[in-house]
Amino acid sequence: MLKHALFLIAVLGLLNTGNVLARGANTPEYATIYITRSLNYDARKANINPKIVDTIVRIFSWEIDFNKDLQKGDRFIIVGNGGTHPSAIIYLGANKRVAVFAYTDKHGQNNYYDINGKSLYPSFLKAPLKYDRISSKFQRKRFHPILKTWKPHRAVDFAAKSGTPVYSVASGVIQHRKRMGALGNVVYIKHGSNYTTVYGHLSRFSHGLKPSSKVKKGQVIGYVGSTGRSTGPHLHYELRYNGIRQNPLTYRLPKQKNVGTTDLWNFKNKANKILNSLRSY
Ligand SMILES: [Zn+2]
Structure with missing residues (x-):
């Protein structure tokens, strides 16, 4: 796990030097949203499908406050930009880096998970205490x-x-x-x-x-x-x-999901390949 984390840091560190991405043209495989004003504005400028923007907000709002944290110069890299389900989305911010990867579970549901196969949103306790x-x-x-x-x-x-x-x-x-x-x-x-x-x-x-x-x-x-x-x-x-x-007793909170243990090795492998491929982007 540590090895993967270090690898992620190494690759993202490389990306952050700026030179690697200087070629910058949006190819069908990779697209970058450079933040100059707001996610919506800059995504439109980069011709990003609005459905992908919705996905970004839904997933990354657990890690980024879009009103406060997003800064000029931050980037979102979308890998596999052909359809509305990218295979990875990577946020490179001034203070934070977050990468998520697509995975389809056995029910056919496509979701995004971090490099360790965990969804970004937390699970919630039913009640905050043992009550009478x-x-x-x-x-x-x-x-x-x-x-x-x-x-x-x-x-x-x-x-x-x-x-x-x-x-x-x-x-x-x-x-x-x-x-x-x-x-x-x-x-x-x-x-x-x-x-x-x-x-x-x-x-x-x-x-x-x-x-x-x-x-x-x-x-x-x-x-x-x-x-x-x-x-x-x-x-x-x-x-x-x-x-x-x-209503805390009836409200349906998101349930945390993990990549299935039998798929985890494959998932991590794919995620690392994606990060690796960004070296030449
Ligand atoms: Zn009360």
Whole structure:
């Protein structure tokens, strides 16, 4: 695995010198999107099929925030540009490099995986803690026990003993970790560019967690409490997609996929061949 990783770094390092790609003309086999303004704008300029652009956004938004991270001079190399299913897409950014390779599984589904055969998106836990019961579901209107008014509750409340550990439901990056009005001690975690989870009323946070800290799926981020506007110990949990709160109990999150073990050797071999072929591009 390390050998593959080093190889990837070596090849991409070579590409990044710029000279190799200086010939730059878009052949049917390879195409490059040079970022000057935005992915959409520059992809159109490079005559890239809009379906491929959709694919790029769908896959790479787990690794790149297209609004914040993309910089002038970044490149996307599309290998096998003939149809709408390239065999590889490689992002060469100022701060990050990401390569994905196509693989069709036994159900005939085509997806993209990293050099180790893993899809870029993380898998999510069903619930962020071991809870006693659900004390309030996701609902448009509920009678608020403290405010004594009808308010929407676009979250799930999990009742649990004070001090019960709370886990990040997936790998991600801490966005906020602070005391915030009604939510009390709250943690916001960003997963990819589109998903955010929110954990409220915590008694305390895990040591060493700061905004921009990376967290893993199942990592303890804090402990159940009753801080903020709360009548008893519980976790207020939100799942947001593009800023819109979804029902965490019914929302269908993407499931992480891996290249099948019997195909893995072949897959890695093909991926390395593709990277190798870029040397002469
Ligand atoms: Zn709540």
